[in-house]
Amino acid sequence: MTAQYCIAIDAMGGDFGPRVTIPAALDALKRHPFLKILLVGQQQQLQLILKRHNQLDHPRLELLHSESVVAMDERPALALRRRKDSSMYLALQSVADGRCQACVSAGNTGALMVMGRGILQMLPGIDRPAITSAVPTLHGHSYMLDLGANVDCSAEHLLQFAIMGSVMLKAVEQIALPRVGLLNIGAEEIKGNEQVKLASRLLSEQSDLNYIGFVEGDAVFAGKADLVVCDGFVGNIALKSSEGLARLISRKVRTSFTRNLYRRLLALLALPVIKELQQQLDPGRRNGASLLGLQGIVVKSHGSANRDCFSHAIDQAVSEVEMNVPERISEQLERYLQRSSASE
Amino acid sequence: MTAQYCIAIDAMGGDFGPRVTIPAALDALKRHPFLKILLVGQQQQLQLILKRHNQLDHPRLELLHSESVVAMDERPALALRRRKDSSMYLALQSVADGRCQACVSAGNTGALMVMGRGILQMLPGIDRPAITSAVPTLHGHSYMLDLGANVDCSAEHLLQFAIMGSVMLKAVEQIALPRVGLLNIGAEEIKGNEQVKLASRLLSEQSDLNYIGFVEGDAVFAGKADLVVCDGFVGNIALKSSEGLARLISRKVRTSFTRNLYRRLLALLALPVIKELQQQLDPGRRNGASLLGLQGIVVKSHGSANRDCFSHAIDQAVSEVEMNVPERISEQLERYLQRSSASE
Structure with missing residues (x-):
């Protein structure tokens, strides 16, 4: 062969x-x-x-x-x-x-x-490469783009990200019409900075894109969109903050389950469940970010x-x-x- | 009285x-x-x-x-x-x-x-009010500022946040010299957008501030700084993304612990530990954001x-x-x- x-x-x-x-x-x-x-x-x-x-x-x-x-x-x-x-x-x-x-x-x-x-x-x-990676959601995963390659993105850059990410998801994840959301501080039209407001108008004009509008930070892990488009500065900080909280939770779980003998025994019993959860959830574990x-x-x-x-x-x-x-x-x-x- | x-x-x-x-x-x-x-x-x-x-x-x-x-x-x-x-x-x-x-x-x-x-x-x-709130860390909590009140912050705004937040922490948390970090996509001097680079220079010139330099998203919940200063757009999205991940973890824990009878029994035993963890960790639970x-x-x-x-x-x-x-x-x-x- x-x-x-x-x-x-x-x-x-x-x-x-x-x-x-x-x-x-x-x-x-x-x-x-x-x-x-x-x-x-x-x-x-x-x-x-x-x-x-x-x-x-x-x-x-x-x-x-x-x-x-x-x-x-x-x-x-x-x-x-x-x-x-x-x-x-x-x-x-x-x-x-x-x-x-x-x-x-x-x-x-x-x-x-x-x-x-x-x-x-x-x-x-395309002006500059963008980085995309999968993040875990309740029933699978969604993608964020950009994750830190580009800071100070214009509305036009955000549109380029949406097009590139959408095509990649169609190809790699076999999603016919990936839902594209734009990361913002509120779902209402009036919210956000100038770039996202303008980008939202550009995205909604694209007939090839399944643009679902603004999504907030908590929507990322809720799987409301297949692709969450954002400035690289914002995306990087959102992902790393979440990773930080996940690590904090994992440490607190460890502390909590080792406080006394009863809890240590309980932890032994629960170990397989905890391991399974860690594998499913750590956003840093899904490896392989694409430069698009x-x-x-x-x-x-x-x-x-x-x-x-x-x-x-x-x-x-x-x-x-x-x-x-x-x-x-x-x-x-x-x-x-x-x-x-x-x-x- | x-x-x-x-x-x-x-x-x-x-x-x-x-x-x-x-x-x-x-x-x-x-x-x-x-x-x-x-x-x-x-x-x-x-x-x-x-x-x-x-x-x-x-x-x-x-x-x-x-x-x-x-x-x-x-x-x-x-x-x-x-x-x-x-x-x-x-x-x-x-x-x-x-x-x-x-x-x-x-x-x-x-x-x-x-x-x-x-x-x-x-x-x-001061030009505009800023919002600050506590987030959980391993051994207590730290504060983020701004959390969504201001989008498109200039370096001067970030400096104002640092001064206001620092004074509030001295007063309310009785920290003599609160460590102030500036949220960025990397700890190195060359990283970040123009605002944070300029803000970093402004902050390091203030003799009254205990400025510790750039901190990354994962440092927020690690407690590396007492006060994490950021643009409101970034702060809001970082906090909400983390809340989203915390909710996802909580749901996955529930699913994982109800898959079969053995696990449901285990969950009953572990319930007090899980409740205690939830109380300590949900970044949304610490209530009372200050408008500064x-x-x-x-x-x-x-x-x-x-x-x-x-x-x-x-x-x-x-x-x-x-x-x-x-x-x-x-x-x-x-x-x-x-x-x-x-x-x-």
């Missing part, structure tokens, strides 16, 4: 580097028979870890040596100029060259965006992802490759741009 | 009106021997409920009749012009007249702000507050009266304004 597509993995990225990225890649290869992986990183390190897993000669695994690594706190613009020999740069380059169809990295988010933009270029009509708007697929994993989480990020890239997301976004954008130039 | 201060209560405000506000007021009178309360509302309704509680002749309770009520969805600016006979308007007016030292309302937030500004006037140097920057004390209760919650909002007003918060804010602002005009 021949491999039908190849995904480049920045094997050095993230808090744990190849110790996590390599086993996760091997897991993904098992799950996806048409997948080929290009591991980009310091060759000796990669070989050492592959040897430990007895997978030095995996038929669907290739290595690409890189000299350096982009540090987690490195300035994105500097990284683009100075780190042309880094695992992140070379992984993205392999997508630009057509050698790979997607890139997955757990490295520096800002650098990944700036390098992605510099190496892969933006789709026509680039001429290529780039998936960002949490820096602290473990083997399972990083493997989930690879799955996300696989779905986007199979569904040809950037091309579909591009087609939709073209239609929108034609309409808006025709109406001018 | 003579009553030393009087608090006006908008008895008609909130989802439940006098059925909640009156018993809550009676509870507060029991707790605070120097407190006198002016109940503002439809006289017959108030008398009926007071009679039910056998408190028609409470020596520290007065009634003030009002004809109308500000609706929860009424436009604030219209309410200010048209509702001069409303319970909210007359309660605020009693503070402006000096008859009362504070006002508590569970009514329409926007109307309370606009009326508060119109009737009580702003402190010199006005020439008078105004406390906003959740619209859906029950007797205990509304009573807690009255306590918040009592603390602010006892600590003379607006005057202390005003003094601090004066010092700041003198310094900044001297340095010009």
Whole structure:
């Protein structure tokens, strides 16, 4: 069986580097028979870890040596100029060259965006890449976009997010008409800042979008919309605040259940339920944020992802490759741009 | 014993009106021997409920009749012009007249702000009132400011919030040097939008402020700062998103613990622990948000507050009266304004 597509993995990225990225890649290869992986990183390190897993000669695994690594706190613009020999740069380059169809990295988010933009270029009509990720809801999950890639978004940017996110959800989640909500401080028309008011008008003019109007912060986890569109500053803070509260709850549960012997016994009994809940609920656990708007697929994993989480990020890239997301976004954008130039 | 201060209560405000506000007021009178309360509302309704509680002749309770009520969805600016006979308007007016030292309302937030500004006037140097409220942390609580009163805040507004909040925490929470953090999408200097970058420079120039730099969304519930300063749009969405996640967790816990008989039994055993946790954690339960920057004390209760919650909002007003918060804010602002005009 021949491999039908190849995904480049920045094997050095993230808090744990190849110790996590390599086993996760091997897991993904098992799950996806048409997948080929290009591991980009310091060759000796990669070989050492592959040897430990007895997978030095995996038929669907290739290595690409890189000299350096982009540090987690490195300035994105500097990284683009100075780190042309880094695992992140070379992984993205392999997508630009057509050698790979997607890139997955757990490295520096800002650098990944700036390098992605510099190496892969933006789709026509899109100014800056945006980040989207799934958050848990009562009966599944919904997506937020943007999650911190763009601050000070104009109404036009919010519209671009809505179009891109909507197309991605149609493709990856197979939702025929994803409900798009605009994050605001109230559901009434008069609420909010100038950007969201103007964006709301722009969104409601799009016949291809299933725009449901403003949604408030608490609607995100209630699943009122399939896609919640927001400025990256707001989205990032909303998601991280919620993660913070989830962590606080988890700590308080632990304290509460260890206060005395009776409660410790109770906790033992309840442990499976608690574990199940933690898995379902931690918004940080659903891994694999997509960078949308680039001429290529780039998936960002949490820096602290473990083997399972990083493997989930690879799955996300696989779905986007199979569904040809950037091309579909591009087609939709073209239609929108034609309409808006025709109406001018 | 003579009553030393009087608090006006908008008895008609909130989802439940006098059925909640009156018993809550009676509870507060029991707790605070120097407190006198002016109940503002439809006289017959108030008398009926007071009679039910056998408190028609409470020596520290007065009634003030009002004809109308500000609706929860009424436009604030219209309410200010048209509702001069409303319970909210007359309660605020009693503070402006000096008859009362504070006002508590569970009514329409926007109307309370606009009326508060119109009737009580702003402190010199402050443009718009800001809302602050406590959120739970691991070992107590911290405050967020602003929570939705102001959208599109300038750096100067964020500085005003920091000064006002800091003074309030010194007074009400008895913290000598409250740690002030600025909400941002990263802790590094280069992150964020223009407003927060500029605000950070302004804050670090204030020798009276204990400014600790940028904090991220997850730091809010971790208690890294005593006061988290942010634009009202961002603060409102961060708080409501977190509330949404807390509700989702609570629902998932219920589903998880009712899946089979064994789990239902387990839930019965764990019930006291779960209830205790819910009380500690729901960010919506800590009631009593303060409107800062006005020439008078105004406390906003959740619209859906029950007797205990509304009573807690009255306590918040009592603390602010006892600590003379607006005057202390005003003094601090004066010092700041003198310094900044001297340095010009």
